[in-house]
Amino acid sequence: MSGSVEAAKSYHQQYRGSHAEAYMVARGLAEIAPKFGVGFVGSAQIGHEKYGGMLAIPYRRPAGGEHGVATIRFRCIRDSCVKDENGSYYAPERKERHEGHGKYQSLPGDVPRLYNTPSLILPSPHIAVSEGEFDSQASELADVPCVGTQGTGAWKPHFLPPLIGYEKVFYVADGDEAGIKAAEKRSAETPNGVPIYLGDGFDINSFIYAKGVDAYRKKLGL
Numbered sequence: 001m002s003g004s005v006e007a008a009k010s011y012h013q014q015y016r017g018s019h020a021e022a023y024m025v026a027r028g029l030a031e032i033a034p035k036f037g038v039g040f041v042g043s044a045q046i047g048h049e050k051y052g053g054m055l056a057i058p059y060r061r062p063a064g065g066e067h068g069v070a071t072i073r074f075r076c077i078r079d080s081c082v083k084d085e086n087g088s089y090y091a092p093e094r095k096e097r098h099e100g101h102g103k104y105q106s107l108p109g110d111v112p113r114l115y116n117t118p119s120l121i122l123p124s125p126h127i128a129v130s131e132g133e134f135d136s137q138a139s140e141l142a143d144v145p146c147v148g149t150q151g152t153g154a155w156k157p158h159f160l161p162p163l164i165g166y167e168k169v170f171y172v173a174d175g176d177e178a179g180i181k182a183a184e185k186r187s188a189e190t191p192n193g194v195p196i197y198l199g200d201g202f203d204i205n206s207f208i209y210a211k212g213v214d215a216y217r218k219k220l221g222l
Helices: 004-013 019-026 117-121 133-141 177-189 204-211 213-219
Strands: 055-060 069-075 104-106 126-130 146-148 168-173 193-197
Touching: 004 055, 004 069, 019 055, 055 117, 117 146, 126 133, 133 146, 133 204, 168 177, 177 193, 204 213
Parallel strands: 126 146, 126 168, 168 193
Antiparallel strands: 055 069, 069 104
16 A cells, blocks of 8 residues: 555545535535545546545544555545435435445455544544444544444444553444444444434434534543
8 A cells, every 4th residue: 555645645636625625615624625635536546446526534643654554445425415306415414325325345365444533543442433434523523533434334342452451432423223233242342332312314424414513422431
């Protein structure tokens, strides 16, 4: 992944004024997106041509440097997938329509990783764990450090040790059966784990978008 730093920089430089920025505005994440280096693949790096037109999400490492980006994930933001017939964005309030393809694409040979690992070195008695990258970003809008997985099936045993030292680890469930089961399972495996239920159909991003950061913090007991 040695070229990921350069690619992430290039895509972030293409972000301002792009379709990706408009998408992040619609999700209520425009304020926080620059902190995470969110980008847009307008002009693709060699080998990334198939990700053209997608939103780029770098997985930054806390130490930075020439290997400061572990990988990049790409997300489909085609109008036909993320907008309704009136041209309004579905997310975060309504489910998008990605037919015949997944929402996300990873680089060839990549493995499941924790997103937003820089949050692990912040001085905090607690940390949240979400199902996705946008939910991690939304949580930090509420000043709640949050790492994210790449879905309920992407959890790996080595994700657990970095979480042990906190007073509380909030496993924030997406508001569906799979999300609730995963949050409860992870909480049971973690001595300091606490399952958090946001309500039917909500994830962190959509909950904060609808109800605000104070309501989210209240759910966590903060």
